[in-house]
Amino acid sequence: MFNNLSERLSGALKTIGGKNKLTEANISDSLREVRMALLEADVALPVVMAFIDQVKARALGTEVATSLSAGQTFIKIVNEELTKLMGEANESLNLATQPPAVILMAGLQGAGKTTSTAKLAKHLIEKEKKKVLLVSADVYRPAAIDQLETLAGQVGAEFFPSQIKQKPVKIAQAAIKHARKTAADVVIVDTAGRLAIDAEMMAEIKAVHKAANPVETLFVVDSMTGQDAANTAKAFHDALPLTGVILTKADGDARGGAALSIRFITGKPIKFIGTGEKAEALEPFHPDRLASRILGMGDVLSLIEEVEQKVDQQKAEKLARKISKGKGFTLVDMKEQLEQVAGMGDLAGMLGKLPGMGQMAGQINNANMNKDMRRQIAIINSMTPKERRNPLIISGSRKRRIANGSGLQIADVNRLLKQHKQMEKMMKKMGKGGMAKMMRGMGGGGMPPGGMGGGMPPGGGLPPGMGGGMPPMGGGGNFPFK
Amino acid sequence: MTQKNAFFLVRWIRGLLALFGRLFGASSKAAPQDFDSKLEAGMGKSRSGFVERLASLVGASKTIDRSLLDDIETTLLTADVGVDATRQITDELTDALSRKELKDSATLWARIRNSLLGILENSQTPLSLPESDEQPSPFVILMVGVNGVGKTTTIGKLAKRFQDQGKSVMLAAGDTFRAAAVEQLKTWGERNNVPVVAQGTGADSASVIFDALSSAKAKGIDVVLADTAGRLHTADNLMSELAKIRRVVQKFDPSAPHETLLVVDAVTGQNALNQATEFHETAKLSGVVVTKLDGTAKGGVIFAIAKRLGLPIRFVGVGEGIDDLGEFKPETFVDALLGKVSEESVQ
Ligand SMILES: Nc1nc2c(ncn2[C@@H]2O[C@H](COP(=O)(O)OP(=O)(O)OP(=O)(O)O)[C@@H](O)[C@H]2O)c(=O)[nH]1
Ligand SMILES: Nc1nc2c(ncn2[C@@H]2O[C@H](COP(=O)(O)OP(=O)(O)OP(=O)(O)O)[C@@H](O)[C@H]2O)c(=O)[nH]1
Ligand SMILES: [Mg+2]
Ligand SMILES: [Mg+2]
Numbered sequence: 001m002f003n004n005l006s007e008r009l010s011g012a013l014k015t016i017g018g019k020n021k022l023t024e025a026n027i028s029d030s031l032r033e034v035r036m037a038l039l040e041a042d043v044a045l046p047v048v049m050a051f052i053d054q055v056k057a058r059a060l061g062t063e064v065a066t067s068l069s070a071g072q073t074f075i076k077i078v079n080e081e082l083t084k085l086m087g088e089a090n091e092s093l094n095l096a097t098q099p100p101a102v103i104l105m106a107g108l109q110g111a112g113k114t115t116s117t118a119k120l121a122k123h124l125i126e127k128e129k130k131k132v133l134l135v136s137a138d139v140y141r142p143a144a145i146d147q148l149e150t151l152a153g154q155v156g157a158e159f160f161p162s163q164i165k166q167k168p169v170k171i172a173q174a175a176i177k178h179a180r181k182t183a184a185d186v187v188i189v190d191t192a193g194r195l196a197i198d199a200e201m202m203a204e205i206k207a208v209h210k211a212a213n214p215v216e217t218l219f220v221v222d223s224m225t226g227q228d229a230a231n232t233a234k235a236f237h238d239a240l241p242l243t244g245v246i247l248t249k250a251d252g253d254a255r256g257g258a259a260l261s262i263r264f265i266t267g268k269p270i271k272f273i274g275t276g277e278k279a280e281a282l283e284p285f286h287p288d289r290l291a292s293r294i295l296g297m298g299d300v301l302s303l304i305e306e307v308e309q310k311v312d313q314q315k316a317e318k319l320a321r322k323i324s325k326g327k328g329f330t331l332v333d334m335k336e337q338l339e340q341v342a343g344m345g346d347l348a349g350m351l352g353k354l355p356g357m358g359q360m361a362g363q364i365n366n367a368n369m370n371k372d373m374r375r376q377i378a379i380i381n382s383m384t385p386k387e388r389r390n391p392l393i394i395s396g397s398r399k400r401r402i403a404n405g406s407g408l409q410i411a412d413v414n415r416l417l418k419q420h421k422q423m424e425k426m427m428k429k430m431g432k433g434g435m436a437k438m439m440r441g442m443g444g445g446g447m448p449p450g451g452m453g454g455g456m457p458p459g460g461g462l463p464p465g466m467g468g469g470m471p472p473m474g475g476g477g478n479f480p481f482k
Numbered sequence: 483m484t485q486k487n488a489f490f491l492v493r494w495i496r497g498l499l500a501l502f503g504r505l506f507g508a509s510s511k512a513a514p515q516d517f518d519s520k521l522e523a524g525m526g527k528s529r530s531g532f533v534e535r536l537a538s539l540v541g542a543s544k545t546i547d548r549s550l551l552d553d554i555e556t557t558l559l560t561a562d563v564g565v566d567a568t569r570q571i572t573d574e575l576t577d578a579l580s581r582k583e584l585k586d587s588a589t590l591w592a593r594i595r596n597s598l599l600g601i602l603e604n605s606q607t608p609l610s611l612p613e614s615d616e617q618p619s620p621f622v623i624l625m626v627g628v629n630g631v632g633k634t635t636t637i638g639k640l641a642k643r644f645q646d647q648g649k650s651v652m653l654a655a656g657d658t659f660r661a662a663a664v665e666q667l668k669t670w671g672e673r674n675n676v677p678v679v680a681q682g683t684g685a686d687s688a689s690v691i692f693d694a695l696s697s698a699k700a701k702g703i704d705v706v707l708a709d710t711a712g713r714l715h716t717a718d719n720l721m722s723e724l725a726k727i728r729r730v731v732q733k734f735d736p737s738a739p740h741e742t743l744l745v746v747d748a749v750t751g752q753n754a755l756n757q758a759t760e761f762h763e764t765a766k767l768s769g770v771v772v773t774k775l776d777g778t779a780k781g782g783v784i785f786a787i788a789k790r791l792g793l794p795i796r797f798v799g800v801g802e803g804i805d806d807l808g809e810f811k812p813e814t815f816v817d818a819l820l821g822k823v824s825e826e827s828v829q
Contacts, residue, residue: 111630249628
């Protein structure tokens with residue numbers, strides 16, 4: 001199964017190749033992949049279709065800038081359109097009104113309204129020094145009022161008690177009246193979960209809205225929601241003048257396509273995301289991050305920044321040139337690579353930012369990996385320059401010397417040599433077909449050994465310092481920015 | 483640095499990390515093009531017409547064309563059936579179409595229905611409780627799932643159902659985390675007039691459930707329904723807590739839990755497949771409950787779950803009331819997914 005758009009696109013973008021204009025013919029494969037990726041990310045089908053049309057309209061006839069390849073240009077358009085669609089960053093609550101400012105929470109059952117009510121209260125109390133009153137108009141769900149009361153206590157908000165035999169409209173009115181008396185700045189009215197097709201319940205919340213006259217009416221939606229997000233968002237949007245959206249449970253691994261559907265259909269900004277069950281787990285919304293999450297592109301931008309700081313680009317380019325010329329991959333080169341990677345520090349953190357690498361990131365233990373790499377470097381350091389250039393001459397007695405010199409075992413030296421051989425083989429492959437392909441469309445610029453990722457043979461070499469064999473890299477290695 | 487260089491660097495670091503890393507999960511299948519092109523062909527059209535179109539074909543000897551297939555595809559995709567499962571079904575239909583097996587809309591209708599039912603073939607086993615007198619200790623049902631899907635509510639409904647079957651029931655308030663989760667379960671206990679074993683919020687979930695089992699055994703209770711806190715399948719610590727609950731229950735009775743039900747909200751998209759996979763791994767699921775099917779969501783992701791895990795779907799939730807629970811009927815589910823009209827209109 002495809003994990004993300006970059007994997008999907010790695011094949012399709014080849015058809016765009018080095019062309020200097022995007023045309024119907026050369027982008028159709030890529031558009032199709034974008035469509036699939038969006039559907040897999042739970043973006044609602046009508047929204048996917050409209051989005052694709054938009055991307056297509058913009059892409060067609062676009063001249064490819066000299067600094068970019070056609071594939072990059074396409075990706076850029078997709079990303080920009082998506083980010084644009086996701087809306088402005090972090091639009092905060094607008095509470096400018098004669099106090100008390102009322103916030104009304106609405107949404108399906110179990111979406112996270114009550115929890116979000118408490119989170120908002122905490123946010124307003126701590127960040128904006130507001131006096132906040134919470135009230136529950138949920139007279140249906142067992143213990144819903146208790147739940148809010150407990151949460152109010154936890155976040156230090158005032159709680160206005162209600163009873164299940166009361167009418168929601170009356171509850172809201174009484175709470176607002178109380179807030180006025182006690183000079184509360186904000187009243188947040190929690191409501192029962194309801195289905196958009198439940199006419200009676202939708203009428204009820206409309207009545208509550210009318211009575212409470214909120215400045216903010218927030219639609220709370222679960223980020224795991226599928227295609228139904230479109231129907232539900234439309235129905236709530238039609239029934240209530242929504243002012244914003246809270247996207248909950250974003251701490252999971254859902255791709256969050258629902259956010260795009262809702263944004264597209266309601267046009268309302270996503271104001272916060274919920275990232276946990278605790279009251280502090282409320283974060284501002286970053287459209288660009290969600291866009292790349294939906295597309296599965298990872299947090300590529302911040303990774304680029306990090307790499308810029310940490311990598312010696314000249315060395316990288318030198319190696320690339322050398323290999324693309326078919327020259328051998330020596331132990332000196334290997335050491336250089338090891339040093340570069342070791343120098344990057346938090347590998348797990350960096351991996352986490354790469355599309356499709358999240359799983360791997362979870363498995364990496366930075367400390368162990370660094371220890372392994374330092375050992376490998378120590379072994380190479382104990383060699384003579386001649387041995388580094390030509391490892392074939394390393395005999396039994398030389399191995400013993402190297403092992404002693406680095407304070408390790410002969411077995412460690414053997415492993416290093418084996419790993420070097422495997423890397424060398426891989427590099428050779430790269431040097432032939434693979435590398436040449438990578439070079440295409442790259443202009444005059446240097447060639448970092450990106451080919452290693454793109455063209456790694458499935459089941460290829462043992463990475464230095466790593467015990468087991470390496471599973472196939474698959475499309476994950478084919479980063480589409482070529 | 484130019485943007486181009488930045489992109490190169492990302493590729494480069496990716497390559498490096500690949501060399502030095504340990505594990506890659508991704509596989510690299512090529513995308514079957516057929517499904518995609520069909521999807522594309524259907525893009526420009528109205529997406530709601532499937533049922534009507536099918537209906538309009540009744541009795542008429544109109545040929546079945548591509549656009550009808552596209553509508554079917556839309557119906558499946560918008561029901562959260564997912565790209566993979568949809569592709570499988572439409573591929574089958576395309577084959578049948580090219581073999582001229584689909585003469586009319588009734589044949590077509592039967593075909594889709596059968597494809598979908600075929601996927602659910604192994605999911606139809608209802609939950610059967612043992613005879614009360616054959617039980618040395620209570621039949622233990624553990625409810626698990628992500629947050630807010632309907633675990634607690636389903637327990638309330640099941641308690642009613644089992645009592646109606648003549649069983650004695652006890653509830654265990656294993657959600658010791660969420661505010662008022664215990665009170666919520668207690669309310670369901672009162673509605674059913676069954677005992678609820680609970681400790682305070684913050685207590686150890688496994689030990690609450692263990693207590694309930696001991697108490698149930700002493701009282702000769704037939705069925706214990708154990709609630710657990712909602713947890714995302716990605717939260718390692720909470721998943722280990724679930725594993726611990728399982729171990730503790732097994733300490734009480736090695737054959738327990740006799741049923742571990744994953745509750746899936748019908749509104750969930752493709753993420754439900756991850757949920758099911760992860761929960762199955764940790765908690766050895768024996769069945770699934772699909773809730774909130776009274777809404778507009780169709781719960782089509784169940785097909786992907788059925789395909790991958792082959793778990794029985796035991797019950798469906800169709801409302802917030804105590805009686806809003808039914809056994810899973812694949813035919814009803816599939817017909818609802820394809821649109822109720824279709825069955826009456828295409829006979
Ligand atoms: N992991 C996670 N869980 C959340 C988040 N927001 C809410 N929850 C959980 O989701 C479940 C449902 O939350 P509630 O706040 O009760 O949802 P609700 O919309 O008020 O539900 P009803 O009132 O029944 O409609 C609870 O278990 C919450 O702890 C979040 O951002 N992340
Ligand atoms: N419409 C509808 N609502 C349901 C159904 N099942 C549960 N609900 C509602 O969904 C919301 C959440 O249900 P709960 O039973 O509290 O869910 P839970 O999984 O126990 O939630 P946590 O313990 O917070 O993880 C409540 O408002 C229920 O009334 C159903 O089948 N249909
Ligand atoms: Mg609530
Ligand atoms: Mg619960």
